[in-house]
Amino acid sequence: MADFHSVYGAAPAGVWAAPGRVNLIGEHTDYNDGFVLPLALPHTVRAAARRRSDGLLRLYSEQGDGRVTELRVADLMPGRVEGWARYPAAVVWTLRAAGHEVGGADLWFDSDVPTGAGLSSSAALECAVATAYRDLYGLALSAPELALLAQRAENEFVGVPCGVMDQMASMCCREGGALLLDTRDLTRRQVPLDLNGQGLRLLVIDTRVKHDLADGAYAELRAGCERSAQLLGLRALRDLPYAGLKPALDRLPAELRPLVRHVVTENVRVEQAMALLDAGDPALLGPVLTAGHASLRDDFRVSCPETDLAADTAVRAGALGARMTGGGFGGSVLALVAAGALDAVAEAVTTAFADAGYARPRTFAATPSQGARRLV
Numbered sequence: 001m002a003d004f005h006s007v008y009g010a011a012p013a014g015v016w017a018a019p020g021r022v023n024l025i026g027e028h029t030d031y032n033d034g035f036v037l038p039l040a041l042p043h044t045v046r047a048a049a050r051r052r053s054d055g056l057l058r059l060y061s062e063q064g065d066g067r068v069t070e071l072r073v074a075d076l077m078p079g080r081v082e083g084w085a086r087y088p089a090a091v092v093w094t095l096r097a098a099g100h101e102v103g104g105a106d107l108w109f110d111s112d113v114p115t116g117a118g119l120s121s122s123a124a125l126e127c128a129v130a131t132a133y134r135d136l137y138g139l140a141l142s143a144p145e146l147a148l149l150a151q152r153a154e155n156e157f158v159g160v161p162c163g164v165m166d167q168m169a170s171m172c173c174r175e176g177g178a179l180l181l182d183t184r185d186l187t188r189r190q191v192p193l194d195l196n197g198q199g200l201r202l203l204v205i206d207t208r209v210k211h212d213l214a215d216g217a218y219a220e221l222r223a224g225c226e227r228s229a230q231l232l233g234l235r236a237l238r239d240l241p242y243a244g245l246k247p248a249l250d251r252l253p254a255e256l257r258p259l260v261r262h263v264v265t266e267n268v269r270v271e272q273a274m275a276l277l278d279a280g281d282p283a284l285l286g287p288v289l290t291a292g293h294a295s296l297r298d299d300f301r302v303s304c305p306e307t308d309l310a311a312d313t314a315v316r317a318g319a320l321g322a323r324m325t326g327g328g329f330g331g332s333v334l335a336l337v338a339a340g341a342l343d344a345v346a347e348a349v350t351t352a353f354a355d356a357g358y359a360r361p362r363t364f365a366a367t368p369s370q371g372a373r374r375l376v
């Protein structure tokens, strides 16, 4: 463990943290102008930082190879930076592209957000940098504005055409609640989620199957959704109400129908989840989550054998409901369980994975935590 001082020979100006997220419901809806309901994890990327006046951006990660990456801020260009350093570089490049006069910095990172697990470790990294830069350079930018910048960084510099959910979750979630977000206009509501008070837990199961959203599959799904909206004469699939689903499907080529069915029914599931939470009935969320998994598996086709096994086993072992969370193609499963069943469900999944010859999954209970913030 090398702290900021031992890497850069001076004290940082401050320390900032931004969390990963788990999405309760509303998957692959964000780039369709739809609704999402994520919560922030207690796991964060922490960034210690200080300004530099010579235009250099220096990056060091406790999870990296022990070396400092040195970049010239003025030379940053999409495609020119490799590996994890792309994410912080992307944020600095985007701030400048958006007209903010920011220069260099020394940045030191430490993270306990599992990477490649569908828990938004990259958004957490981007949002930690965005928040640190806001304070280092005195930028008058709100949390949603920083989230949009971080999303643009990922879209234009890293090259992943993601929606805005992960960055908004990392910036705007609050402790003790989930964030209901309308991804069209970014209106949002903090929704209290007192699971502990109701004897419930959210079990996260990281299947350890790594996905890579940059591999093109995500972009293809997004393009399929946008093409469907266009064929239906809609601004986005969010504008297709459930009542209009059947006739709309008849107008679409067969290969696009399941995508549209998922997005429309998933927006309905977010509404159902909200109604249950507003009524103080989080225990009834289970079937909504499980239906969401079936839709991602059968219609959107972004689950995989490991996420299917984790979700099915969790439910068979007594979970109230379970679904994959995040972009898919691996990553994590979320299970809603009674507190007393937490260990049994986690054990059942671990045993099922061993029996299937899969890597041992990592399991933990998620508590709704605070979004990006300055620590010191």
Ligand code: GLA
Residues within 6 Å of the ligand: 026, 027, 028, 029, 030, 031, 162, 163, 164, 165, 166, 326, 327, 328
């Ligand atoms: C990834 C993307 C998000 C969202 C989810 C799927 O996490 O970064 O924008 O599309 O997949 O809901």
